[in-house]
Amino acid sequence: MQTKTIVDVFVDGARKGWNVGISSILPNVLMAFALIQILKVTGLLTILGKVFGPVMALFGLPGEAVTVLMGAWLSMGGGIGVAASLYTGKILSATHVTILLPAIILMGAQIQYMGRLLGTAGVQTRYYPMLFGISVMNAVIAMLIMRFVA
């Protein structure tokens, strides 16, 4: 095996980071910012905020935060992007973002991982609803925990 210096190894890792950033994070974040812009100009963001206000208040969050969780369910990058967009738009505060971060990761990208993880590992489909439920429950409990430490 060829010996690599630590510098080479670091650069390899940094290159992976560049690839993740350019091919995954940037398109997802851009999509999320565009989506939030659409929700804003159509007024749907305000409506979502009002409808989900009471539920999200349990976690110390404004109703609009529900869009972060919806986005996360499809892709983690999407959820993160939505949160960042709402933060730069001053709809979410730093505390709100702190409450949301573990939840975004815990219930993130489940549609993708259904195929990439559960499908690959051959988990019996009868357990799928339970597995989805556990991830959402994990996210909910995490938001309650974060509410008290954020």
Place this chain on the structure above:
Amino acid sequence: MSEDPKKSSIVEDLKVPWYGYVALILAIVFFSGIFAKKAGWVAAFDFNTINGAFGTMKDAAKATFAGQGGYGARAGFLFALGLIPAVMLALGVVEVIDHLGGLKAGQKLLTPILRPLLGIPGIAGLALVTSLQSTDAGAGMTKMLRETDYITEKEKTVFCAFQFSAGGTVTNYLSSGAALFPFLTVPIILPLVVIFVMKIFGANVMRLYLQRFAKED
């Protein structure tokens, strides 16, 4: 000049669903700019409105290169560009730790506690450490463990419950999650600890469920 028979047959066979025409009309509207000056929900059909604006350096003391007051796709692009150094740095360091045997050390420490923690055998340690880096690699190794009968069907399901919530935990937290690190009101390790606690908790909910309701495989 005779017409290319191949070409004409392509034109004849071209079937367009009705929504194809709707999409085309919407695209023309989106790029035409006819709603550029309109307020209200129709503004969502204007390319420039959704493309947004870069922020400006209103307050040089506070503004980053992304500026302040940007919105839409442009603001998102600069924001995402600003994240990439953190991701490159984080993944570079993870790679070095892996190279130095840090992940093997993690696996070794983990092996004896896997049975009490998740009810799965220590041999799954490598798959667990791998799953924190890559969802796909973890899934592949889990499948292998089952096929070679190192774990039972129940153990596999519990293990997958652990992996499914917050898949690729460390990589995703340090790449996607890094976007939000600058705004956190707590040290960045804390949300990660909460994530791990919940992953273990969730897997144990699955473990209890299987113990109670599933027949032995």
